Amino acid sequence: MKNIILSASLFASHLFLAQYNYPKTPEKPVTDDYFGTKITDNYRWLEDIKNPEVEKWFKAQSDFSHSVIDKIPHREDLYKRMKEVQEMNGDSFSTVFQRENKYFYTKTRKNESLSKLYSRDLSTGKETLIFDPETLGNKTQITSFAIDSKAKKIALLLSKSGGEICHLRILDLGTKKLLNDEIGPIWSEFAFEFTPDDKAITYTKMSTADPNSNMLLKDMKAMLHVLGTDTKTDKILASREDYPGLNALTEQFPMINFTDDYQHIVLRLGSVKSESPIFVAPYSELKNKKINWRQIVKPSDDITDVFISGDQLFLLTHKDSPNYKITLTSLSKPDFNNAKVVVPENKDKVIISIHNSKNYLYYSLGDGIVRDKYQVNINTLAGKKVDLPTGVNSSLSLNQRENDNIFCNNVNWLTPLTTYEYNPEKGSPVKSKFLNSETNFPDYNKLYAVKEVEIKSHDGVMVPLSIIYPKNIKMDGNNPAYITGYGGYGFSYEPRFSTRLSVLLEQGVVLAIAHVRGGGEKGEKWHEAGMKATKPNTWKDFIACSEYLVNQKYTSPSKLIGNGVSAGGILIGRAITERPDLFAVAIAEVGLTNAIRTEVTANGPNQIPEIGTLKSEEDTKYLLEMDAQSKVKKGAKYPAVIIRVGMNDSRVVPWMPGKFAGILQNNSASGKPVLLYANYDNGHFTSDFDVVFKEYADIYSFALWQVGHPKFQPSKN
Numbered sequence: 001m002k003n004i005i006l007s008a009s010l011f012a013s014h015l016f017l018a019q020y021n022y023p024k025t026p027e028k029p030v031t032d033d034y035f036g037t038k039i040t041d042n043y044r045w046l047e048d049i050k051n052p053e054v055e056k057w058f059k060a061q062s063d064f065s066h067s068v069i070d071k072i073p074h075r076e077d078l079y080k081r082m083k084e085v086q087e088m089n090g091d092s093f094s095t096v097f098q099r100e101n102k103y104f105y106t107k108t109r110k111n112e113s114l115s116k117l118y119s120r121d122l123s124t125g126k127e128t129l130i131f132d133p134e135t136l137g138n139k140t141q142i143t144s145f146a147i148d149s150k151a152k153k154i155a156l157l158l159s160k161s162g163g164e165i166c167h168l169r170i171l172d173l174g175t176k177k178l179l180n181d182e183i184g185p186i187w188s189e190f191a192f193e194f195t196p197d198d199k200a201i202t203y204t205k206m207s208t209a210d211p212n213s214n215m216l217l218k219d220m221k222a223m224l225h226v227l228g229t230d231t232k233t234d235k236i237l238a239s240r241e242d243y244p245g246l247n248a249l250t251e252q253f254p255m256i257n258f259t260d261d262y263q264h265i266v267l268r269l270g271s272v273k274s275e276s277p278i279f280v281a282p283y284s285e286l287k288n289k290k291i292n293w294r295q296i297v298k299p300s301d302d303i304t305d306v307f308i309s310g311d312q313l314f315l316l317t318h319k320d321s322p323n324y325k326i327t328l329t330s331l332s333k334p335d336f337n338n339a340k341v342v343v344p345e346n347k348d349k350v351i352i353s354i355h356n357s358k359n360y361l362y363y364s365l366g367d368g369i370v371r372d373k374y375q376v377n378i379n380t381l382a383g384k385k386v387d388l389p390t391g392v393n394s395s396l397s398l399n400q401r402e403n404d405n406i407f408c409n410n411v412n413w414l415t416p417l418t419t420y421e422y423n424p425e426k427g428s429p430v431k432s433k434f435l436n437s438e439t440n441f442p443d444y445n446k447l448y449a450v451k452e453v454e455i456k457s458h459d460g461v462m463v464p465l466s467i468i469y470p471k472n473i474k475m476d477g478n479n480p481a482y483i484t485g486y487g488g489y490g491f492s493y494e495p496r497f498s499t500r501l502s503v504l505l506e507q508g509v510v511l512a513i514a515h516v517r518g519g520g521e522k523g524e525k526w527h528e529a530g531m532k533a534t535k536p537n538t539w540k541d542f543i544a545c546s547e548y549l550v551n552q553k554y555t556s557p558s559k560l561i562g563n564g565v566s567a568g569g570i571l572i573g574r575a576i577t578e579r580p581d582l583f584a585v586a587i588a589e590v591g592l593t594n595a596i597r598t599e600v601t602a603n604g605p606n607q608i609p610e611i612g613t614l615k616s617e618e619d620t621k622y623l624l625e626m627d628a629q630s631k632v633k634k635g636a637k638y639p640a641v642i643i644r645v646g647m648n649d650s651r652v653v654p655w656m657p658g659k660f661a662g663i664l665q666n667n668s669a670s671g672k673p674v675l676l677y678a679n680y681d682n683g684h685f686t687s688d689f690d691v692v693f694k695e696y697a698d699i700y701s702f703a704l705w706q707v708g709h710p711k712f713q714p715s716k717n
Contacts, residue, residue: 020068020673023060025662032596035617039596039630042666043659047597049212058647058658062678065642069675071714072701078503079697085499086689087111089416090437095144096407098398099151103434104130106142110437113690115142117154117171120434131171133158141687143188148198149401153179153227155192155201162686163648164188165209165216168201170227183225183234185209187217193257195286200226202237202256211650216602222254222267224286237291238267238279246279246293251605258283259308260358260401264331266308267293272489273609274304280331296334303336307356309378314361315339316354323523324351326363326376342381343374350523352492357397357404360424362386364394368464368492368521369452373408375424387428388420392494395422407435413468414444416497447471448505457537457544461529464515464522465545466495469554470508480707481510481555483546487518487538488567489610490527500696507704507711509561510554516541516571532612532622539574546575546582558584559707562639565589566652566684567610573628573660580638580670585703589644590652590684593660595626601653632663637670640706642699646682654678675702 027042048054069075086092087110094115096105101122106115117131131154133140139161146155152173159166167184171177185206186192192203207219221239225231236242238254248254252269259266265286267279278297285291297303302319313331318324323346327339343351343363352364352371361376373386373393386393388408395408404423411417419436420429449471454462473479482504486493493513501511515521517537518530530538546562549555562583564572569591576586598604599614611626612619624630632638641664645657661676668674677699681691704712 020665021064022665022674023057023064025057025666027666034596034614034620034624037620037624039624041597041630041659043629043662046659046662047600047653047655049653049655054655058654058676058678061658061661061676062680065675065677066698068673069677069698069702072705072712073714074711075697075701078700079693081503081506082500082693082697083689085441085502086693088440089499090439092437093419093435096396096398096435097147098403098405099147099149102151103398104145104147104151104154105435106145108687108689113688115687117142117145117156122434125434130154130173130176131156136169139681139688143687146192146194146201148194149196150198153194153198155194157186157188157192159188159683161648161681162646162683162688162691163211164650164683165206165211168192168203170201179227181225181227181231183231187220187253190253191255191257195224196258196262200224202258204253204255205234211648214600214602216650217253217606218250218602220253222256237265237286238293243290243293246277248277249605251608252276260356261310263310264308265291266306271606271609273299274490275299275302276304278303278306280308296331301336305354307354307361309356312378314342314354316351316363318524321345322525323347323349326351326354326361328381342376343383350492350520352520353394355395355397355400357400357406357424358402359404362395362406366392366492366494368515368519369466369495371494377424386422389418391415392496407432411496413450413466413495413497414448416441444502453548455545455548458540459537461517461537461541463517463541463545465548466513466515467549467554468505468511470505470510473508473510475553477550477553477556478559479508479510479555480559480561480704480709481512481549482561482563482703483512483514483542483549484563484565484568485514485516485538485542485545485571486565486568487516487530487541487571489518490520490524492520494521500693500700504700507709509704510549512545512549512554514542514545516545531610532619535570535611535622535626536574539571539578542571542575543579543582546579550582557582561585561587561703561707563587563589564591567592569593569652569657569660570595570611570626570628574626574631576639576641577628577631577633580636583639585706586639586641587644587699587703588641588657588660590646590649591643591657591660592652593628594656595623595628596620596630597656598623601656603651603653629660629663632660632667634667635669636667638664638668638672638674639670640672640702641668641674642677642702643675644677644679644695644699646684646686647678647680648683651684672706673702 028045030044031040094106103120108115143157154171157166170179190204205223222237224235240248255268269277279293303317305316307314315327325345326343329339349365349367354363371392376383391410391412398405408420419432421432422429451467457463573593643657643661645654664674
């Protein structure tokens with residue numbers, strides 16, 4: 001009887017809004033010749049994002065999407081439930097630093113949407129609110145912060161409405177007032193640091209704050225700002241123009257930090273490529289008009305991270321070791337070929353990251369599902385495993401210049417995050433007294449099961465797949481299922497607890513995470529097997545994992561929801577253009593769906609190491625294959641699609657997902673809706689829980705409607 005009810009409700013859902021009167025998207029053909037392959041782009045006009053006609057189109061699409069979504073029942077229930085689950089977690093903490101006997105951290109209280117800055121006296125336990133960012137205006141967010149050596153001043157990186165173009169302000173902790181200094185623009189991920197005398201701060205300055213400028217993420221400069229002075233007089237420490245000897249590319253961003261002993265300045269020319277050029281100079285050079293940089297690492301050295309202690313140069317490298325190893329050589333006379341192996345390559349697990357405290361180096365060893373934590377004494381090189389619970393264990397130092405205190409976060413698919421504190425000289429990790437809140441979660445392990453499997457992909461390679469599902473489901477193919485993946489930049493989609501996805505589980509949805517090639521779950525070879533020429537493995541692995549869910553009767557194509565975010569736009573875009581029959585719904589979030597146009601965007605040149613360049617005939621073949629937009633065919637029966645775009649997004653420009661929505665609306669013959677969900681309060685992402693939960697309540701309601709979930713079927717009236 002259940003199947004009949006579901007079928008009837010699905011039929012009713014197709015009757016509802018059977019004709020979708022989308023805002024008109026005119027076709028204005030522009031034809032490009034890519035080394036002999038001609039591609040006609042009918043939606044190039046949407047790239048003129050400042051054009052009033054384009055602005056009007058985005059607004060009309062947004063209004064239309066809401067007019068459809070607003071008719072779906074129980075959306076508000078999903079939103080409320082996400083809020084309830086978030087509050088079960090109590091307060092949530094992010095960046096944490098220690099100065100003497102105080103912790104400084106950002107925290108989002110369980111009944112609030114944005115984080116604020118607090119301090120905690122470790123002797124008395126007293127917590128003090130230091131700064132509320134919304135005193136500077138609604139939707140102002142603390143992106144990150146740095147604290148000076150004596151805890152007299154805090155540098156706050158502030159953004160607006162999820163945007164990633166930020167400014168630094170300096171908070172005087174004595175007066176609780178902001179200094180007049182306003183430093184920037186600065187990209188949200190860039191580090192900044194006080195000089196040892198606390199009188200100045202280093203930062204990386206963007207060339208423009210205009211989110212629509214093609215120079216947005218180009219020709220950046222590493223700067224030194226002396227507090228209380230005009231930023232126009234800030235000293236340039238490194239840039240392509242002022243330091244031609246660095247041979248920096250226009251898209252590389254120079255980032256400065258000091259060694260813990262303040263003996264050296266370290267310069268990294270960053271990009272999406274992990275193997276960056278790295279330079280050093282004595283700290284004394286900071287007083288000179290120009291710094292005499294000495295290069296110690298080239299990209300061809302296959303080194304992804306370094307740590308300097310005195311004359312010791314520790315290296316994280318995949319040279320002849322695709323699962324990485326940690327080696328040691330001299331900073332004054334580096335010799336990578338004869339470097340001492342401190343931690344050898346593990347054939348089954350990958351060394352993921354390194355960081356340090358005063359006397360120890362820590363590294364993570366993982367397989368994509370479990371990540372263990374290890375320590376190495378910097379002086380003796382003796383190593384051991386840190387005794388943390390099984391799961392994904394990440395860690396950071398609280399004050400690496402002064403002590404060995406670190407905090408460790410432990411999490412699993414069904415176990416919310418727990419924070420531990422650890423000092424190698426004081427014994428085993430202990431659950432943090434101040435960095436955890438009282439939680440009230442149900443026992444998810446009693447309600448849901450986790451299955452880790454490997455399935456055979458199109459070429460016989462075994463691909464890890466994580467499946468989380470309600471224990472009481474029937475394996476009859478009638479369950480809605482949600483599968484997501486990423487597959488880019490060597491990023492591993494490790495277990496994590498998700499408030500919003502837990503709410504999907506409560507609706508009887510099977511969750512699946514495809515650990516596709518292009519990620520880092522199995523080391524650098526796994527990454528290289530999903531980039532440029534091998535990029536098709538990313539979406540073909542995803543398709544194979546989706547087929548497994550169907551074949552094993554977790555779900556069926558009429559109930560399968562596919563998801564991809566950001567670079568995962570390649571994954572979901574190409575999955576539905578190659579196998580439109582396999583998915584009922586596709587959720588494409590701020591997605592890279594028009595790969596052949598990426599290079600004309602501000603963030604495009606930065607992606608060249610990962611996806612290639614149109615200046616190369618060979619790379620162009622790969623980019624054409626990745627490009628989902630040009631693969632859309634007239635009359636093909638595509639799934640229902642909802643395309644999320646953040647109108648303040650500077651990573652994936654809004655017009656790219658917009659064009660994908662336009663071409664699908666004009667060409668799909670399935671009769672299923674294609675919605676462009678444009679969020680004007682969001683960038684690529686946001687830390688505002690209210691915005692996030694409202695957005696996903698809408699998106700998930702749409703998906704559940706389309707797979708026939710009885711709770712989410714609109715009225716026929």
